Amino acid sequence: MHVLICGGGVIGASIAYFLSCRGVKATVIEGTGLACAASGKSGGFLALDWCDGSPLARLARRSFALHAELAEEIAEDWGYRRLDTYGGFAGFRRRRSAYDLGWLSDDVTVAHALGSPETTAQVHPGQFTAALMRAAEARGAELRLGRVTGITQYEGRATGVEVDGNVVEGDAMVIAMGPWSILAACWLPLPAVFGLKPQPRFRHRRKNPGGGCVPRISGTERCGADPRAVSPHRRHNVRLRHLQRGALAG
Numbered sequence: 001m002h003v004l005i006c007g008g009g010v011i012g013a014s015i016a017y018f019l020s021c022r023g024v025k026a027t028v029i030e031g032t033g034l035a036c037a038a039s040g041k042s043g044g045f046l047a048l049d050w051c052d053g054s055p056l057a058r059l060a061r062r063s064f065a066l067h068a069e070l071a072e073e074i075a076e077d078w079g080y081r082r083l084d085t086y087g088g089f090a091g092f093r094r095r096r097s098a099y100d101l102g103w104l105s106d107d108v109t110v111a112h113a114l115g116s117p118e119t120t121a122q123v124h125p126g127q128f129t130a131a132l133m134r135a136a137e138a139r140g141a142e143l144r145l146g147r148v149t150g151i152t153q154y155e156g157r158a159t160g161v162e163v164d165g166n167v168v169e170g171d172a173m174v175i176a177m178g179p180w181s182i183l184a185a186c187w188l189p190l191p192a193v194f195g196l197k198p199q200p201r202f203r204h205r206r207k208n209p210g211g212g213c214v215p216r217i218s219g220t221e222r223c224g225a226d227p228r229a230v231s232p233h234r235r236h237n238v239r240l241r242h243l244q245r246g247a248l249a250g
């Protein structure tokens with residue numbers, strides 16, 4: 001059995017890792033570079049119970065436990081750490097709060113704790129993806145650079161993928177191209193999957209305070225906002241729609 005995984009983000013790398021643990025040959029085909037997209041830039045934030053009450057609850061809880069197991073299993077430093085997580089607001093004079101954190105600026109008021117080291121954790125997403133891929137390669141998986149442009153088929157079965165004009169044969173294919181997975185709807189009778197496009201900025205601070213700031217262990221910060229909490233930038237959304245239409249039109 002040889003599985004071809006299109007896309008070298010965290011999803012592609014982790015599928016390669018778990019397949020290789022089960023003795024299945026896996027090849028990840030990545031167009032640009034391992035973890036070059038969201039998987040290398042995200043907050044890398046993990047929460048045990050934030051999906052409770054939704055259909056994703058069991059998956060989120062399993063994923064939280066699995067990251068802790070992987071930190072033991074894969075002997076590399078990918079920045080896994082348990083941590084406290086807080087919610088609050090900034091840009092106003094600090095108000096009285098039950099959480100007086102000496103390391104915060106006077107402009108920030110912590111309103112509540114969102115998680116504790118028992119329920120929240122963080123990884124460095126790029127290092128995590130790279131560590132998974134290296135662990136998979138150590139078990140026989142392969143990372144191949146090249147852009148997937150189609151799926152070859154014979155009598156209704158997928159037989160391989162087209163990579164830069166050549167065909168790579170395989171027994172099963174996984175589409176793990178993140179927001180580019182929509183391209184696969186041109187290759188196979190699959191429903192188009194659209195990505196969410198968060199706007200990483202705060203336009204109306206008073207009306208739309210929703211956002212996040214994720215500190216990395218390296219000392220850098222990642223900030224972003226809930227797409228429902230900010231006004232989307234029309235020009236960007238129009239461009240995204242054009243791209244999606246173009247992809248579907250082939």
Ligand SMILES: Cc1cc2nc3c(=O)[nH]c(=O)nc-3n(C[C@H](O)[C@H](O)[C@H](O)COP(=O)(O)OP(=O)(O)OC[C@H]3O[C@@H](n4cnc5c(N)ncnc54)[C@H](O)[C@@H]3O)c2cc1C
Binds near residue numbers: 031
């Ligand atoms: C700002 C931001 C913050 C986030 N924070 C968090 C967080 O704190 N916690 C959390 O759990 N999630 C977070 N996420 C979400 C998380 O990063 C993504 O869900 C995850 O990285 C998606 O991984 P992926 O492998 O599906 O896709 P991607 O990382 O997008 O990988 C897809 C890969 O496919 C490749 N590709 C595309 N087209 C082709 C082609 N034709 N041929 C070959 N390769 C191709 C791309 O180059 C890319 O490397 C965040 C996302 C963003 C953007």
